[in-house]
Amino acid sequence: MRGRHACLGLIFLAFGFFLFSCTSQMTEEEILAHAEEIHDNVLTVDTHADTPSRLLREGWDIGEWHDPEERSSGCIDLPRMKEGGLDAEFFAVYVGQGELNPEGYVRAKERADLMLVALYQMGKEYPGLVEIATSPEDAYRLEEDGKRAAFIGMENGYPIGKDLALVEYFYDRGVRYITLCHSGDNDICDSSFERRNPEDNGLTEFGEQVVAECNRLGIMVDVSHVSDRSFFDVLRVTEAPVIASHSSVRAICDHPRNLTDEMLEALAENGGVIQICFVSSFVKTPEPNPERDEALALLEEKYGSLREISDAETRKKWREEYMAIREKYPEERATVEDVVDHIDYVTDLIGVDHVGIGTDFDGGGGVDGCDDVSDMPRITEELVRRGYSDEDIRKIWGGNLMRVFREVGNTANQ
Numbered sequence: 001m002r003g004r005h006a007c008l009g010l011i012f013l014a015f016g017f018f019l020f021s022c023t024s025q026m027t028e029e030e031i032l033a034h035a036e037e038i039h040d041n042v043l044t045v046d047t048h049a050d051t052p053s054r055l056l057r058e059g060w061d062i063g064e065w066h067d068p069e070e071r072s073s074g075c076i077d078l079p080r081m082k083e084g085g086l087d088a089e090f091f092a093v094y095v096g097q098g099e100l101n102p103e104g105y106v107r108a109k110e111r112a113d114l115m116l117v118a119l120y121q122m123g124k125e126y127p128g129l130v131e132i133a134t135s136p137e138d139a140y141r142l143e144e145d146g147k148r149a150a151f152i153g154m155e156n157g158y159p160i161g162k163d164l165a166l167v168e169y170f171y172d173r174g175v176r177y178i179t180l181c182h183s184g185d186n187d188i189c190d191s192s193f194e195r196r197n198p199e200d201n202g203l204t205e206f207g208e209q210v211v212a213e214c215n216r217l218g219i220m221v222d223v224s225h226v227s228d229r230s231f232f233d234v235l236r237v238t239e240a241p242v243i244a245s246h247s248s249v250r251a252i253c254d255h256p257r258n259l260t261d262e263m264l265e266a267l268a269e270n271g272g273v274i275q276i277c278f279v280s281s282f283v284k285t286p287e288p289n290p291e292r293d294e295a296l297a298l299l300e301e302k303y304g305s306l307r308e309i310s311d312a313e314t315r316k317k318w319r320e321e322y323m324a325i326r327e328k329y330p331e332e333r334a335t336v337e338d339v340v341d342h343i344d345y346v347t348d349l350i351g352v353d354h355v356g357i358g359t360d361f362d363g364g365g366g367v368d369g370c371d372d373v374s375d376m377p378r379i380t381e382e383l384v385r386r387g388y389s390d391e392d393i394r395k396i397w398g399g400n401l402m403r404v405f406r407e408v409g410n411t412a413n414q
């Protein structure tokens with residue numbers, strides 16, 4: 001028996017070497033053909049796009065193809081999703097952080113409700129192209145049918161205000177992840193990007209209840225945007241794995257929105273997943289440009305910061321001048337290769353089971369080579385080029401996220 005095992009082992013070794021030499025000797029043409037085959041066959045999931053804000057715009061139709069070269073086109077529409085072979089998108093019901101008072105909570109919930117209505121309206125208008133999805137099974141079924149799966153995530157727990165019952169309210173309306181906060185502290189937790197009060201107080205007592213309620217219902221808790229202390233507080237109290245729906249690696253790009261090695265290791269321990277974000281400044285630290293910094297400082301001196309300007313006319317002027325500065329002093333943008341460097345890093349540190357893709361399209365996401373959803377195959381091509389196996393690529397593109405989604409559902413049903 002021993003001899004036979006050794007013999008089998010040798011055969012496996014030889015086969016493994018054969019596979020290895022296949023990948024390393026593939027021509028560019030073979031790489032592209034193989035990538036296309038994988039991209040078509042695996043479930044492809046992007047866990048973050050801010051497209052619902054565009055749904056509320058007059059005259060923009062998600063069912064129509066828009067030219068990616070035009071600025072006004074945005075990064076996602078249903079025909080381009082199909083073109084880019086993206087099977088499932090988590091559309092973010094995003095509400096910016098406002099005042100923590102009853103009027104603020106009412107306004108935030110109204111805004112979230114409007115986006116939810118718009119998403120269901122999209123489902124009604126284009127039943128042949130897309131369906132609102134709420135479970136992993138939905139995603140795989142719709143993939144078989146050749147239709148897009150539209151999942152709903154909520155970016156910022158602010159619309160919940162201080163009313164725990166609203167977590168179930170949003171669950172009932174299809175929300176399957178909640179990003180606990182955005183760029184400011186709220187009643188749930190402190191944010192990684194709060195400038196007014198930089199002290200980090202982590203997750204609040206109410207926030208602990210929100211996490212428990214998400215666990216009870218089967219909503220994925222999203223730790224993108226939260227402060228470092230909030231992150232570890234969440235991991236301490238959650239009973240289910242969590243996701244970072246759109247975050248990158250801090251060791252490569254030192255930004256408070258990104259996850260440190262210690263956070264990544266804790267995330268792996270929790271069984272969760274980091275979905276690499278495509279916002280250029282979270283992927284690659286921009287080269288310093290003192291002239292641009294000075295121009296931006298002058299802009300702030302002239303008008304104050306954008307978040308403090310309430311008058312629409314002044315906001316418009318601010319935006320125009322801001323864009324002119326960006327054009328005059330362009331920043332070097334990150335590339336597809338840079339994005340895949342983040343995937344490599346996570347894979348080397350905590351394994352291929354804890355990484356995925358969360359573009360942040362229509363919310364600032366987009367890199368050279370993958371600027372809109374029709375460019376999604378470029379990611380798969382780079383993964384094949386770097387020698388990732390078909391199974392690894394299946395996990396990265398959605399397998400890992402769906403595993404977490406299932407586990408979150410199992411925890412809820414216990």
Ligand SMILES: [Zn+2]
Pocket residue numbers: 155225246360363
């Ligand atoms: Zn975001």
